[in-house]
Amino acid sequence: MTTSTERPSLTRLGKGLRRLEAVDKVTGRANYTHHVSLPGMLHAKIVRSHVAHGRLLGVNVEEARAVPGVIGVYTGADILTVIPEPYYGPAFHDQPILAIDKVRYVGEPLAVVVAESPHVAEDAAGLVMADIEELPAVLDEVEAMHSDIYVHDSLRPAGTFADLKHLSGIRDTNVALTFGVKKGNVDEAFARAHRVFKNTFKTQQVMHVPLEPMVSVADVRHSHAYVYTASQTPSFARTEIARLLGWRENQVTIKTAFLGGGFGCKLYVKLEPLAVALSMLCHRPVRVALTMAEQFYTITRHPTTFRIESAVDESGRITARRCEVLWNGGAYADIGPRVTQKSGFTAPGPYDIEHVDVSSVAIYTNRPPAGAFRGFGIPQLVWAYESQADIIARALGQDPLEFRLRNVLSDGKRHATGTVMQDAAIPAVLKRLAERFGWDQAIERGTGRKRRGRGIGVGIKACVSPTTSVAAVSVAADGSCSVQGNTVDMGQGSDTVMAMIVSEVIGVPAESVSVVSPDTDASPYDMATLGSRSTFHMGHAVRLAAEDALAKLQAMAREVGVDRVDPNDLGMLFVRKFGMQAGTIIGTGVYKPTYQSPDKQTGQSEDITPNWMIGGCAMEVEVDTETGMYTILRMENVVDCGTALNPLVVDTQISGSAIMQLGTVTLEEMEFDEQGQLRNAGLSEYKIPGIQDIPRYIGREAVDAYQANGPFGGKGVGESAAFGVASSLAAAIEDAVGVRITDLPIRPEKIWAGLQARQGQESTQ
Incomplete structure (x- = not known):
């Protein structure tokens, strides 16, 4: 589409609209995949490995098979009889x-x-015994980088993504992908720098914890696979199941419904291949449903080690930056290589730096697999580069806000990849954040054992590209409309904004537009519901489909002798055309943004992303100097999402994103022992934020901005408020008590240990 800096006059978008499914959800009438029950459906229970790395010598299933009600007990050997190459990713x-x-x-x-019953299946699963010859395991990404313990002997690239066609893996290593960005001459810049700062920051492994655990039901019959699944990627699931079976795509039907959260864990395929294989073996529908605890063994967020080195001149300008980011991808790559590439190139941060050298590395270990998680790797990066920004500002005696504004990228400047920044309101986000927080006003520092401090941070994320979205808009003979596409509403309110876009184009009320749940037999292709791409990509596709439908309505009006299309009486056109309430108008739209693959040697690209998402956070905390306990007194969040197409949903997305990230910063951590055993799977040991764990006040705002190439000036917002949470909290704590935390989560005992170490240093001086 052609872009324009002139903002269109909106009649329906830009105004808050309650989610169209809200009543069904709060009254318990909304449909979820967990509700699916098919005639003759069986239930599956998974038996899992008790060691981190080993040769599987055999599995004894006889005792489990003998349990009444058990239909079958299956191993990898059985899967091979129905799917000869049962590998996916x-x-x-x-x-x-x-x-x-x-x-x-x-x-x-x-x-x-x-088994016939999930309870019988669970009881019998405890009787399955596996004979495993244990091998040495490697759990840490730094160790795995140089280890001669290899998780995989060979790798087969999937070839799924156009921008990763070159993916091959590196033999005799644990490296799945190395991606680099090079700009200028970093070595020379460091040699002439006024000061150089070198730091290492680490993040922990966490889980998405959607309150609807993963579930898939498969019914394979008559050379057709019907799969009902809680998935963020129905289009990909169909393609992958068809590939595994060697079938045509039209022999596979993927159906989904509302998701009770996803946050990245329900992307691509997880349980679907297993459910399909079991249905083929049993000749009956099979349901595979995970418990909350089992999700921890399925997909997680990458732990990372980020080594960052920055050179500054006398004025506090960052002149050079070297970044090495190691992503602990666990035992299987999932989408980790794309996280490594797509987020890795933003490691230098939202700053205008002349000389840059980035190495972003996806690494296999013997931990549970890691993949997409809200933010797609960006929160781990922002934690590091914004923490170092505070360290530099403090060392130079500069205000943290002024230091950022002195270095920040603005429109017209080139990102480290060479892409010119456009419609990226980074300075505006920082300035508005400071205004809301009252940054220019002194805070009460506190006395005695309670001390106060504040911190601020900002981050950027490139919208994922290249991707494709296709949509169809149908106008029924009474003038009501429906939208078909494979974007999945998992709580982010996408169904409502798609209905609002149709309403804006055609003129009908949004309440008269229904959004059909994804069904690959009827719904057109969409790459995925991830990365805050739906408003931008599917929003464009729906806009184009609605415009196509409107053009056809206008043509029909001319045909029947009507001067103009009246959105309040569309049914009249159909009656005039067909002599009765009959017929359907169908508009279609396809959207694929422009993209230039980065140069393999330098990572340079003139067109690395169609838009940038920006989010900032400021916090004030109070720290108890005797215990390390801290309280967040205030948290302000400001984002740039272009035009807020549905401000009511934007507000809740901002606070929801910030709160979720706060959990990964303050509480959450998957804890492993030296043998790779997870100690805290499940919500009884793994703590997510409750109402008492979040600040009493959470401010939120979307700055007045406009995305010229976005649908009606809009772009995504679901991840932006997650970016600056970790670093601003760490900065506030250091501002209060002088303790700098460099590894997440930020727990009171780490602050207390820092206070004790500081006291010890002072006593020896």
Whole structure:
């Protein structure tokens, strides 16, 4: 589409509209995949590996098979009889449906019990015994980078993504992908720098914790696979199941419904291949539903080690930056290589730096797999580069806000990749954040054991590209409309904004527009519901489809002798055309933004992303100097999402994103022992924020901005408020008590240990 800096006059978009499904959700009438029940449906329970790395010598299933009500107990050998190449994954075909020959992490599926009842299946699963010859395991990404313990002997690239066609993996290493960005001459810039700062920051492994656990139901019959699944990627699921079976795509039907949260864990395929294989073996529908605890063994967020080195001149300008980011991808790559590339190039941060050298590395370990998580790797990066920004500002005696504004990228400047920044309101976000927070006003520092401090941070994210979205808009004979596409509403309010876009184009009320739940037999292709791409990409596709439908309505009006299309009486056109309430108008739209693949040697690209998402956070905290306990007194969040197409939903997305990120910053951590055993799977040990764990006041705002190439000036917002949470909290704590935390989560005992170490240093001086 042609872009314009002139903002269109909106009649329906830009005004808050309650989610169209709200009443159904709060009254319990909304449909979820967990509600699916098919005639003759069986239930599966997964048996998992108890070691992190080993040769699978055998699985004894006889005792489990003898349990009344058990239909079958299946291993990888059984899967091979129905799917000869049972390996899947969006980056590499590296993950078997059930373990074959080896296990690579504690919790890997190695057998499945299928029974008439889920309780019978669970009881019988406890009787399955696996014989595993244990091998040395590697759990840490830094160790795995140089280890001669290899998680995989060979890798088969999936070829799924156009921008990762070159993906091959590196033999005799644990490296899945290395991606680099080079600009200028970093070595020379460091040699002539006024000061150089070198720091290492670490993040922990966390889980998405959607309150609807993963579930898939498969019914394979008459050479057709029907799969009902809680998935963020129905289009990909159809393609991948068809590939595994060697079938045409029209022999696979993927149906989904509302998701009770996803946050990245329900992307690509997770349970679907297993459910399909079991249905083929049992000749009946099979339901595979995880418990909350089992999700921890399925997909997680990458732990990272980020080494960052920055050079500054006398004025406080950052002149050079070297970044090494190591992503702990666990036993299987999932989408980790794309996280490594798509987020890795933003490691230098939202700053105008002349000399840059970035190395972003996806690494296999013997931990549970890691993949997409709200933010797609960006929160881990912002934690590091914004923490270092505060360290530099403090060392130079500069105000943290002024230091950022002195260095920040603005429109017209080139990002480290060479892409010119456009419609990226980074300075506006920082300035508005400071205004809301009252940054120019002194805070009460506190006395005695309670001390106060404040911090501020900002981050950027490139919208994922290249991707494709297709939509259809149908106008019924009474003038009501429906939208068909494979974008999945998992709580972000996408169905409502798509209805609002149709309403804006055609003129009908949004309440008269229904959004059909994804069904690959009827819904057009969409790459995925991820990365805050739906408003931008699917929003464009729906806009184009609605415009196509409107053009056809206008043509029909001319045909029947009507001067103009009246959105309040569309049914009249159909009556005039067909002599009765009959017929359908169908508009279609396809959207694929422009994109230039980065140069393989330098990572340079003139067109790395169609838009930038920006989010900033400021916090004030109070710290108890005797215990390290802290209280967040205030948290302000400001984002740039272009035009807020539905301000009511934007507000809740900002606070929801910030609160979720706050959990990963303050509470959440998957805790492993030296053998790779997870100690705290499940909500009884793994703590997510409750009402008492969040600040009493959470401010939120979308700055007045406009995305010229976006649908009606809009772009995504679901991740932006997550960016600056971690670093602003760490900065506020250091501002209060002088303790700098460099590894997440930020727990009171770490602050207390820092206070004790500081006291020890002072006593020896």
